[in-house]
Amino acid sequence: MTVSKDQIEAHGLTFDEYKKIKEYLGRDSNLLELGIFSAMWNEHCSYKSSKVHLRKLPTKNNIVIQGPGENAGVIDIGDDDAVVFKIESHNHPSFIEPYQGAATGVGGILRDVFTMGARPIALMNSIHFGSPKNHKTKNLLSGVVSGIGGYGNSVGIPTVGGETKFNDTYNENILVNAMAVGLANKNKIFYSKAKGLNKAVVYVGSKTGRDGIHGATMASAEFDDNSEEKKPTVQVGDPFTEKLLLEACLELMKDNSIISIQDMGAAGLTSSSIEMASKGKLGIELNLNKVPCRENKMTPYEMMLSESQERMLLILDDNKEEEAKKIFDKWDLDFVVIGKTTDTNRLILNFDNKKVADIPIAALADKAPLYERKFTLNKLKKEKVEINNLKKIKIEDALLKILSSPNHSNKSWITDQYDQSVMCDTIQKSGGDSAVVRIHNKEKAIAISVDSSALYCKADPKTGGKQIVAENWRNLISVGAKPLAITNCLNFGSPEKTDVMGEFVDCINGIKEACEFLNFPVVSGNVSFYNETNSKSIHPTPVIGGVGIINDLKRITNIKTKENGNLILVVGKTIGHLGQSAFLYENFAMNSGPPPEINLLNEKNNGLAVLELIKKGIALSVHDISSGGILVSLAEMSMSSGLGLKIFKPKKLKNLYEYFFGEDQGRYLIELSKNNLKNIEALFKKNNVFHEIVAEVQNDTFEIEGLFSLKTKDLQICNNKWYEDFNAIN
Amino acid sequence: MKSSVIVFPGSNCDRDIAVALKKLQFKTSMIWHKETELPKSDLIVIPGGFSYGDYLRSGAIAAKSNILTEVISAGKKGSLILGICNGFQILIECGLLKGALLRNSGLKFISKDIQVKILSNKSKFFKKYKSGEILKLNIAHNEGNYFTNKEHLDELENNELIPIKYCDRNGSIDLKSNPNGSINNIAGIFNNKKNILGMMPHPERMSDKVLSSEDGLGLFLSLMN
Numbered sequence: 001m002t003v004s005k006d007q008i009e010a011h012g013l014t015f016d017e018y019k020k021i022k023e024y025l026g027r028d029s030n031l032l033e034l035g036i037f038s039a040m041w042n043e044h045c046s047y048k049s050s051k052v053h054l055r056k057l058p059t060k061n062n063i064v065i066q067g068p069g070e071n072a073g074v075i076d077i078g079d080d081d082a083v084v085f086k087i088e089s090h091n092h093p094s095f096i097e098p099y100q101g102a103a104t105g106v107g108g109i110l111r112d113v114f115t116m117g118a119r120p121i122a123l124m125n126s127i128h129f130g131s132p133k134n135h136k137t138k139n140l141l142s143g144v145v146s147g148i149g150g151y152g153n154s155v156g157i158p159t160v161g162g163e164t165k166f167n168d169t170y171n172e173n174i175l176v177n178a179m180a181v182g183l184a185n186k187n188k189i190f191y192s193k194a195k196g197l198n199k200a201v202v203y204v205g206s207k208t209g210r211d212g213i214h215g216a217t218m219a220s221a222e223f224d225d226n227s228e229e230k231k232p233t234v235q236v237g238d239p240f241t242e243k244l245l246l247e248a249c250l251e252l253m254k255d256n257s258i259i260s261i262q263d264m265g266a267a268g269l270t271s272s273s274i275e276m277a278s279k280g281k282l283g284i285e286l287n288l289n290k291v292p293c294r295e296n297k298m299t300p301y302e303m304m305l306s307e308s309q310e311r312m313l314l315i316l317d318d319n320k321e322e323e324a325k326k327i328f329d330k331w332d333l334d335f336v337v338i339g340k341t342t343d344t345n346r347l348i349l350n351f352d353n354k355k356v357a358d359i360p361i362a363a364l365a366d367k368a369p370l371y372e373r374k375f376t377l378n379k380l381k382k383e384k385v386e387i388n389n390l391k392k393i394k395i396e397d398a399l400l401k402i403l404s405s406p407n408h409s410n411k412s413w414i415t416d417q418y419d420q421s422v423m424c425d426t427i428q429k430s431g432g433d434s435a436v437v438r439i440h441n442k443e444k445a446i447a448i449s450v451d452s453s454a455l456y457c458k459a460d461p462k463t464g465g466k467q468i469v470a471e472n473w474r475n476l477i478s479v480g481a482k483p484l485a486i487t488n489c490l491n492f493g494s495p496e497k498t499d500v501m502g503e504f505v506d507c508i509n510g511i512k513e514a515c516e517f518l519n520f521p522v523v524s525g526n527v528s529f530y531n532e533t534n535s536k537s538i539h540p541t542p543v544i545g546g547v548g549i550i551n552d553l554k555r556i557t558n559i560k561t562k563e564n565g566n567l568i569l570v571v572g573k574t575i576g577h578l579g580q581s582a583f584l585y586e587n588f589a590m591n592s593g594p595p596p597e598i599n600l601l602n603e604k605n606n607g608l609a610v611l612e613l614i615k616k617g618i619a620l621s622v623h624d625i626s627s628g629g630i631l632v633s634l635a636e637m638s639m640s641s642g643l644g645l646k647i648f649k650p651k652k653l654k655n656l657y658e659y660f661f662g663e664d665q666g667r668y669l670i671e672l673s674k675n676n677l678k679n680i681e682a683l684f685k686k687n688n689v690f691h692e693i694v695a696e697v698q699n700d701t702f703e704i705e706g707l708f709s710l711k712t713k714d715l716q717i718c719n720n721k722w723y724e725d726f727n728a729i730n
Numbered sequence: 731m732k733s734s735v736i737v738f739p740g741s742n743c744d745r746d747i748a749v750a751l752k753k754l755q756f757k758t759s760m761i762w763h764k765e766t767e768l769p770k771s772d773l774i775v776i777p778g779g780f781s782y783g784d785y786l787r788s789g790a791i792a793a794k795s796n797i798l799t800e801v802i803s804a805g806k807k808g809s810l811i812l813g814i815c816n817g818f819q820i821l822i823e824c825g826l827l828k829g830a831l832l833r834n835s836g837l838k839f840i841s842k843d844i845q846v847k848i849l850s851n852k853s854k855f856f857k858k859y860k861s862g863e864i865l866k867l868n869i870a871h872n873e874g875n876y877f878t879n880k881e882h883l884d885e886l887e888n889n890e891l892i893p894i895k896y897c898d899r900n901g902s903i904d905l906k907s908n909p910n911g912s913i914n915n916i917a918g919i920f921n922n923k924k925n926i927l928g929m930m931p932h933p934e935r936m937s938d939k940v941l942s943s944e945d946g947l948g949l950f951l952s953l954m955n
Contacts, residue, residue, distance in 0.1 A: 146839070149839050150839070155742070156743070156779060238783070239783065240739070240740050240780060240784075240785065243742065244740075330762075331739065412842075416838075416840055416841055417838050417841065418839075419839075419870040420841055421841065421870065421932070422870065422935075423745070424750075424934065424941065427941055
C-alpha cells in the first residue's frame with residue numbers, strides 16, 4: 001500500500017520532503033510510516049527552522065549540568081542539589097479548548113521535569129490573550145486559568161507566579177506557556193539516552209486513547225476560521241494519574257533500575273521511542289499488540305500518533321522488571337513490556353504478527369530536514385516621541401489610567417485560583433518581582449521569574465530580546481537572588497515568512513548577547529512557530545523563565561515598603577525614554593518609537609550593586625523599574641504595603657512625564673533607612689552606579705510634592721477596578 | 731505522641747502535615763490507603779489533596795477505602811481525628827461528620843490567606859489558643875462551602891461545635907469575610923464528642939515563620955498532652 005498525494009498534504013509534509021522519505025526507506029512509505037515521519041519532521045518536534053539559529057545561544061558554564069536537548073535543563077545549586085527546569089508552549093491546543101489545552105500544557109511540562117528524576121517544586125506561567133474587548137477573550141481567559149489551576153492544584157505543585165498580558169495581536173492566537181521547576185540530587189539525574197541491547201522497553205502510566213492524534217502536526221500549522229473544528233486533536237488531561245505517575249517514577253528512581261526514561265509528550269509513543277533509540281545509537285522494536293489501549297480496535301497508526309497524556313516509556317536494566325512492576329502496581333498504573341532495544345538502528349513495529357513499519361532511526365532524527373529559512377531584518381523605528389505634541393494629560397490621571405489598564409491591573413483574581421502554598425516551601429508568592437521557593441529542609445531558596453515584552457520585540461526584535469533577558473535578571477536580583485540560568489519559549493508567526501524569520505533571528509541575537517554578557521546561559525526551551533491566523537502573525541513574543549539562588553533566607557526582599565521615614569532611591573540613570581512605553585500605549589493608544597536601549601554594562605553594574613545591598617541588609621524593599629516607569633513602580637510598592645509615599649520632583653529635569661513614565665532600563669527602586677544613606681554612597685561610587693533619592697515612605701498618602709495627592713487605598717481600588725468591571729460583563 | 735497520617739492516591743498535603751507534626755516531635759507514620767490496620771495512634775490525620783482525583787465527588791471514593799473502615803471505628807471509640815481540607819470532605823463523606831461541603835459560592839477554586847476567629851477553645855484541638863483569637867490561615871479548595879440543615883446548625887451553634895469561623899482582620903464575621911459561601915461562615919466543625927475535627931483551612935501551612943506565620947502551630951501544640 002502506498003500513500004496518496006492528498007495523504008501527504010494532509011500530514012503537513014511537502015512533496016520534496018516525501019521524496020526524501022522515499023529515499024531513506026528505499027521504497028514508498030505506508031500510511032503508518034507516513035504518520036510517523038509527519039510527527040517527527042514537523043516543526044514542533046524537529047525544530048527544522050530554528051535549529052541553526054538556536055545553536056548560537058550560550059548553553060554552558062560551570063553550573064550547567066545539562067543544557068538543551070534533554071527533557072529539561074539542569075543546573076547545580078551546590079550541596080549536591082540540582083534544579084531542573086523548562087518552559088513550554090501549549091498555544092494552539094489552548095485556543096481550541098482552553099481548559100484542556102492549558103491543563104495538559106502544565107501536565108506535559110511537569111513530566112519533562114520529573115522524567116529527569118526531579119520532584120517538581122514550582123510552576124509558573126506566561127499567558128497572553130487578545131483584547132479584553134474581543135468576544136472570545138473572556139472565555140479563553142477563564143478556561144486557561146482554570147485549566148492551569150485545575151491541573152497544578154490537583155497534582156499538588158504550587159503555581160507561584162507568572163504574567164498575564166492582553167494585546168489585539170493575540171485575538172485569534174493566544175499564548176499559553178507553562179514552566180516547571182524541580183529539585184533533584186545532582187548525582188541522580190535521569191536521561192533519555194538508551195544503552196545496551198535487548199533491554200526491556202516498558203510502557204507505564206495511562207492507557208492510550210484516540211485523543212490528541214496528530215497534535216504536534218496541528219501545532220505546526222497556522223490557524224484559519226475552521227480551527228475550532230480541530231477540537232478532537234486536543235488531549236485531555238488527568239492530573240490524578242499524573243500525580244500517581246510522578247510518585248511511582250520517583251519511587252522507582254530511588255534505585256538503579258532505570259537506564260533511560262522519556263515522557264510521551266508531543267507525538268507520543270513515536271517521539272519517545274525514537275528519541276531514546278536515536279540518542280543511544282540503537283534500534284528499537286515494539287510489539288504494538290502489547291500497548292495498553294483505552295478503546296477497542298485501535299490501529300497501529302492511532303497508537304503511534306496518540307497524544308494521550310500521563311504516559312512514560314522506560315528502558316530497564318536486566319532483571320529489574322519484577323521489582324519495578326510492584327511499584328507501578330502499588331500505584332494502580334499500567335506497566336507493560338512492549339519491546340526491546342536492538343542493534344538494527346531501525347524502528348520496527350509489529351502488530352498482529354506482521355511487521356507494520358520499518359524505518360531507519362536516523363531518518364527520523366538526525367536526518368530530519370533542516371532549513372536555513374530566508375529572512376529579512378526589520379527596519380528599526382527611529383522616530384522620537386515628542387511629548388509636547390501630545391494631548392495634555394495630568395500626571396495623576398496618566399498614572400491611574402495605567403494602573404487600571406488590563407495589563408497593569410492587579411491579577412490576584414487569577415493567582416487566587418492557583419494553590420500557591422502547597423508543599424509548604426513558598427516564601428514569596430506571585431505579585432512581586434520573582435517567586436521565591438525554599439529548597440526543602442535547607443536554609444536556601446530559589447527565585448523564579450517569567451517575563452516577556454512583545455511590544456519592545458515588535459518594535460526592535462534585537463533590543464527586545466536583550467531587554468527580556470535583562471529584565472528577568474533584574475527581577476531575580478530584586479528578591480535577593482543571584483541569577484543562574486534561563487529557559488526560553490520562543491513564540492513567533494510562520495517561519496516561512498521572511499519578516500517573521502527576521503524577527504526570530506534578531507530576537508535570538510539579542511537574547512544571545514545579553515545571556516553571554518550576564519553569564520546567564522540558556523539550559524532548555526521550546527520554539528512555537530505558526531502562531532498566526534489567516535496569515536496574520538502575532539507580535540514576536542519570546543518568553544524567558546529565569547532561576548536564581550538565595551543562600552541566606554534572612555536576606556530576601558520584596559516590593560512592600562516597610563517603614564515611614566525610609567527613603568526610596570532610584571538606582572540607575574533616568575533619561576526618560578518614552579518610545580513603546582505603557583504611558584503612550586495606555587493613554588494615547590500609541591506604540592511609537594524604538595524600545596529603550598539596553599546597556600549591558602550598566603545593567604550588570606547596577607544589578608550587582610543592588611544585590612550587594614540586599615545581602616548586607618541595607619536594601620529593605622526592592623522593585624525593578626519596568627513597564628510604566630518610576631511612578632508606576634513606586635505605586636506598586638505603595639499598594640503592596642498600604643503605606644504612602646512622598647515623591648520628590650527631579651532636581652535637574654527635564655520633562656516630568658519623561659522622568660516619571662520613561663522606561664529606561666537597568667533601574668531599580670530600593671528602600672533604605674536614612675542612616676544608611678552615607679554607607680551606600682561609597683559602594684555606589686566604587687561601582688560607578690548612578691542613584692538619586694526619589695521618595696520617602698509616609699503614612700497613607702501617595703503624592704508628588706506640589707502636583708497631586710492621592711490615598712494609597714484609592715490606588716488599590718483603581719488597580720482592582722478593571723477586573724471587577726470585566727467580570728461584571730457576561 | 732504518635733500520629734498516623736492517612737495517604738490516599740492523590741493526597742498532596744501528606745508531606746506538609748508530616749513536617750509540621752515532626753516539628754513538634756510527634757512520631758508520625760504514613761498509612762497507605764490499602765492497609766487494613768491502623769497502628770496505635772494518639773492522633774489520626776486525614777490530609778488535604780485530591781484523593782482519587784476528587785472524581786465522582788470530593789472525598790467520596792476515599793470514604794470507601796480499606797483504611798477508612800479502621801478510621802471510622804477508631805473515631806467512634808473516641809480517637810482524635812483531624813481532617814483538613816480534602817480530609818474534612820472525606821470525614822463528611824464517610825459519615826463521621828454531618829453536613830455537606832458544596833462547591834464554593836464563587837464557582838472558582840480559591841487559594842489565599844484568610845482569617846478565622848476562634849469561637850471556643852474548649853476542646854483538645856484548640857486549648858492552647860484563646861477564645862476570640864484571630865488566626866491567619868491559608869485555604870485552597872474548590873468545595874469548601876459548608877452546608878447543613880437548620881436542626882444540625884442549631885446543634886452546632888448551641889453546643890460549641892463550631893470552633894472556627896471565617897472573619898476579617900478585625901474579627902468581623904460577615905458576608906464580606908466569607909470566602910466560599912459557608913453557612914454562618916463556618917470554617918470547621920466537631921462531631922458531638924469533639925474528638926473529630928474537620929476544617930477547610932490548612933494549619934500546617936502556617937507552621938513556619940520563614941514562610942508566613944505560625945498561627946497554625948497552636949493546633950498541634952494543643953494536641954500534645
